[in-house]
Amino acid sequence: MNNRLVVNSRPFRWLLSLLISVVLTLWWWIHPAPSLAAVGSAQDPAPAHFLCGGDPLIAEVYVGAVDAPGIPNTAGGTVPGAFMVLQWRGVNLQLPRTNNAGTPSYSDGRWWWQALDPQHPDFAQRRGDWENYSCDAQP
Numbered sequence: 001m002n003n004r005l006v007v008n009s010r011p012f013r014w015l016l017s018l019l020i021s022v023v024l025t026l027w028w029w030i031h032p033a034p035s036l037a038a039v040g041s042a043q044d045p046a047p048a049h050f051l052c053g054g055d056p057l058i059a060e061v062y063v064g065a066v067d068a069p070g071i072p073n074t075a076g077g078t079v080p081g082a083f084m085v086l087q088w089r090g091v092n093l094q095l096p097r098t099n100n101a102g103t104p105s106y107s108d109g110r111w112w113w114q115a116l117d118p119q120h121p122d123f124a125q126r127r128g129d130w131e132n133y134s135c136d137a138q139p
Helices: 009-030
Strands: 048-052 055-062 083-088 091-096 105-107 111-114 122-127 129-133 135-137
Touching: 083 111, 091 111
Parallel strands: none
Antiparallel strands: 048 055, 048 135, 055 083, 083 091, 091 105, 105 111, 111 122, 122 129
């Protein structure tokens, strides 16, 4: 004799899918997924818009974590570990915060940005000599 248990699979699948749906819903309710808005820091200022060298430029500062607590320069609310992303002429530049004293500056050795005057920041690129681009804040 054959003593196998036969289970009707349709009600079993329905019950299993209902159980999984309830468990996942409860899990997401208890542990919500991080939103994309949480990726950026709440301290990061809004992007600034400029016209540099005749072309639009978007500058975004990311405050970042302190990676050198012995360096006391926190001018402008930034600390070492901060960086800036510039979008200009189809290029995205990520420039790390320098440890220079005073107004924060950002440089990767080739590109350089500093906003002594926030309406007319200094923006330059080294191509043998420094090539400076005139920048004006846009509304």
